[in-house]
Amino acid sequence: MLNWLIDRYESLLVFFETGGDVLIAIFFVTFVMWVMIIERMLYLKLLFPKEAAEALGQWQSRTDKSSWHAKQIRRELISVIKQKLTQSLPMIKAFIALCPLLGLLGTVTGMIEVFDVMAIAGSGNPRAMASGVSRATVPTMAGMVAALSGLYFGARLTRVAEKESRRFEDQLG
Numbered sequence: 001m002l003n004w005l006i007d008r009y010e011s012l013l014v015f016f017e018t019g020g021d022v023l024i025a026i027f028f029v030t031f032v033m034w035v036m037i038i039e040r041m042l043y044l045k046l047l048f049p050k051e052a053a054e055a056l057g058q059w060q061s062r063t064d065k066s067s068w069h070a071k072q073i074r075r076e077l078i079s080v081i082k083q084k085l086t087q088s089l090p091m092i093k094a095f096i097a098l099c100p101l102l103g104l105l106g107t108v109t110g111m112i113e114v115f116d117v118m119a120i121a122g123s124g125n126p127r128a129m130a131s132g133v134s135r136a137t138v139p140t141m142a143g144m145v146a147a148l149s150g151l152y153f154g155a156r157l158t159r160v161a162e163k164e165s166r167r168f169e170d171q172l173g
Contacts, residue, residue: 019138022106026099026139030146033095036088037153044160048085052168055081059172074172081168085161092157096150103143110136 016023055077064070114132 015138018134019142020106020109020135022102022109022139023142026102026106026142026146029095029098029102030149033092033099033146033150036092036095037150037157040088040092040157041153044085044157044164048164051084052081052164052171056168056171065173077172078165078169082161082165085165086158089154089158089161092150092154096147096154099143099147099150101143103140103146106139106143107136110134110139 016027019026059065059074059077062070062073065074110132112132113135114129117129117132
């Protein structure tokens with residue numbers, strides 16, 4: 001078991017070395033994005049039902065539901081629930097958009113490395129250029145994979161937040 005973990009760790013180090021420094025930034029952004037996605041999923045499953053029930057109970061305990069003041073309280077309850085539901089979603093979407101851009105940054109830095117090698121060693125040395133080409137392609141691939149991994153869940157979280165918001169508004173009447 002320990003040898004397997006050591007092998008995986010070494011493979012990961014080789015992957016990061018192959019992709020260059022931009023790959024570390026992609027990994028960090030992806031990690032933060034997934035922490036935020038998991039937090040939102042846990043919130044929707046565990047905390048939101050309780051908060052919605054409390055807000056609904058607060059509204060239903062009111063005797064006056066038709067005055068201007070009551071309508072403002074209703075609007076506030078809806079607004080607070082919507083804000084809690086959509087919290088972190090813009091940041092998740094920003095991270096999803098940032099991943100491919102970081103991949104493109106890796107492409108540019110890798111191609112600069114290829115051009116540096118070509119300037120020093122000439123274009124007849126493909127082995128010397130291979131390292132730069134891998135530094136150009138690996139971050140692009142990693143950025144796209146990271147963005148695609150978050151894209152589905154980001155869209156799903158947005159749909160669920162909108163659906164729950166509408167449902168809560170309907171429950172208030």
